Every structure is written in C-alpha cells, then in structure tokens.
Amino acid sequence: MKVRYWGVRGSIPVAAPDTARYGGNSSCVEIDDGVCPVVLDCGTGARALGRDLVLRHVKEVVVLLSHYHMDHLYGFPYFGPIFTPNCRVTVAAPGVSAVDVKNRLGRYMNGRYHPIRIDDVAEEIELVGMRPGGRATLGKATVTAASLSHPGGCLGYRVEFDGRSVAYLTDTGPLSPPHQGLSAGLPASGAEKRVLELVKGVDLLVMDTMFSFEEYLTKMTWGHCHPGYAIRLAEAAGAKRLGLFHHAPDASDEALDQLAVQWCDHPTIDVHMAQEGKVVDLEG
Numbered sequence: 235m236k237v238r239y240w241g242v243r244g245s246i247p248v249a250a251p252d253t254a255r256y257g258g259n260s261s262c263v264e265i266d267d268g269v270c271p272v273v274l275d276c277g278t279g280a281r282a283l284g285r286d287l288v289l290r291h292v293k294e295v296v297v298l299l300s301h302y303h304m305d306h307l308y309g310f311p312y313f314g315p316i317f318t319p320n321c322r323v324t325v326a327a328p329g330v331s332a333v334d335v336k337n338r339l340g341r342y343m344n345g346r347y348h349p350i351r352i353d354d355v356a357e358e359i360e361l362v363g364m365r366p367g368g369r370a371t372l373g374k375a376t377v378t379a380a381s382l383s384h385p386g387g388c389l390g391y392r393v394e395f396d397g398r399s400v401a402y403l404t405d406t407g408p409l410s411p412p413h414q415g416l417s418a419g420l421p422a423s424g425a426e427k428r429v430l431e432l433v434k435g436v437d438l439l440v441m442d443t444m445f446s447f448e449e450y451l452t453k454m455t456w457g458h459c460h461p462g463y464a465i466r467l468a469e470a471a472g473a474k475r476l477g478l479f480h481h482a483p484d485a486s487d488e489a490l491d492q493l494a495v496q497w498c499d500h501p502t503i504d505v506h507m508a509q510e511g512k513v514v515d516l517e518g
C-alpha cells in the first residue's frame with residue numbers, strides 16, 4: 235500500500251517559484267491499495283488526483299473530508315471521479331447524516347460560489363455523515379474518527395486496510411496547552427488519549443505542523459500544530475512514520491529544507507516533510 239501527497243499546503247494554495255519544489259496545492263492525500271483508493275481531503279490537489287484516478291480507470295473511490303474549510307474543499311468540484319460514470323464515489327465528512335453533509339457541501343456548491351451545485355452530483359455519489367468516535371466500513375477500509383482542536387471543529391481519521399494503517403490529523407492545534415499533557419512531557423490529557431487511540435501503532439501519521447513552536451505561542455487559538463508536538467504524539471502512539479504536513483503558505487522550499495534538517499533525523503520514527511508527488515511505501 236502506498237500513500238501519495240497531491241497537495242501539502244495549508245490555508246491557501248500558493249504558486250511561486252520558491253514554493254514549486256514542495257508544491258503549492260492545498261491538502262489532498264491518496265492512500266492507494268491498488269483497488270479502492272482513499273482520498274484524504276479535497277484541497278486544490280484533488281484536481282490532478284481526480285484526473286489520475288480517471289485515467290487509471292478506478293472503479294471505486296472513498297473520499298474523507300476532515301472539515302469544511304476551503305483549503306480542504308476547494309478541489310472537490312474539480313475531482314473527476316464524481317463526474318465519471320461507472321466510478322462509485324463515497325464521500326464521508328463531518329455531519330450527523332448524509333443530508334447534513336449534503337447541506338454543508340451545498341453552501342459552497344450552490345450555483346453562486348461555484349457553478350456546479352451539489353444537487354447536480356449528489357445522486358451520483360454516496361454521502362456519509364461522520365461524528366467524533368464514529369467508525370465505518372467504507373470501500374475496503376475501516377475508518378475511525380476523532381475530534382481535533384480547530385476553530386469550527388475538525389475530524390482526524392484512522393484508515394485501516396490490508397493490515398496497514400494511516401492516521402490523518404489536520405487541521406489541529408496541540409491537544410494540550412504548553413504546560414500540560416504531552417506538550418509538557420507529562421501523561422496524556424483526556425483529549426490526547428482519544429487521539430492516541432486513533433494513532434496507536436499506525437504505519438504513517440500525517441500531521442498538521444504549519445507553525446513553529448514560537449508562532450504557535452502567538453496563535454494558540456488558530457488550531458494548528460508544530461513539529462515538536464507532532465513528534466511527541468507520534469512517539470507516544472508508537473507511529474512508525476510521520477509526515478509533517480499543511481505547510482504555511484509563506485514557507486519557501488528553502489525554509490522547508492531547513493525544517494527537514496531540524497526534524498527529520500529521529501532515532502525511532504521515520505520523519506519526512508510532505509512534498510507534492512512524494513510517495514510513501516507502507517510495505518517497506
């Protein structure tokens with residue numbers, strides 16, 4: 235099973251020479267089992283992924299949306315499989331029911347903010363409402379959700395299939411304040427215990443690390459994390475690999491290279507910087 239990054243940027247896509255190497259598309263990650271891929275978020279990276287899935291003649295796709303902020307949703311109406319006959323698409327997103335998810339997607343896809351209305355595609359796709367603590371079998375995958383720390387709410391997901399597992403935690407701030415819980419090197423708080431359960435022993439944790447620790451201290455309510463906390467969480471959960479993800483729009487390739495030097499040499503966890511086009515092989 236392979237994981238491929240199609241969009242790694244947070245908050246807003248960027249297009250500039252100094253961000254071209256890590257990539258400027260916003261959040262979109264593919265877990266590919268060769269039969270029924272799972273797509274994590276539909277930021278602008280979902281356009282190229284959708285085209286690739288159509289060219290690969292994929293017959294079934296599962297899409298998991300973490301929340302409804304536009305950097306995670308903008309690419310959804312450009313995601314080719316939703317317009318492709320004979321491709322079954324299931325979209326699971328925060329909500330109490332399928333109707334609730336449809337209504338939330340419809341606030342963007344309503345003919346005013348986007349020319350394609352959710353009603354134009356709703357009959358072609360299956361919508362599923364996900365709640366914190368919820369568990370569902372979607373395609374070939376078992377998906378579990380937990381609540382993260384982000385304005386407006388956000389779900390983290392654990393995706394398991396074929397004996398492999400991936401946890402996707404974006405967008406989220408640390409789940410404990412600086413002087414408590416894992417943030418302070420102390421036992422996990424209640425919220426951290428729930429997330430640790432989600433991440434326990436995963437082959438790969440993909441986590442929001444948009445801020446440095448110093449930036450986090452000045453923007454603690456913004457709901458974004460920093461690499462030091464992500465590594466602590468990954469260590470506590472026994473994750474095998476960690477992808478630092480949801481890069482700041484202002485982070486240049488050079489700045490991200492420096493973060494790689496600072497954080498990616500870890501004795502027990504295989505840490506990498508998420509980069510558009512990068513493939514992580516979970517079989518290795």
Ligand SMILES: [Zn+2]
Pocket residue numbers: 244245261303305306405480
């Ligand atoms: Zn985001």
Ligand SMILES: [Zn+2]
Pocket residue numbers: 301303384405
């Ligand atoms: Zn967000």
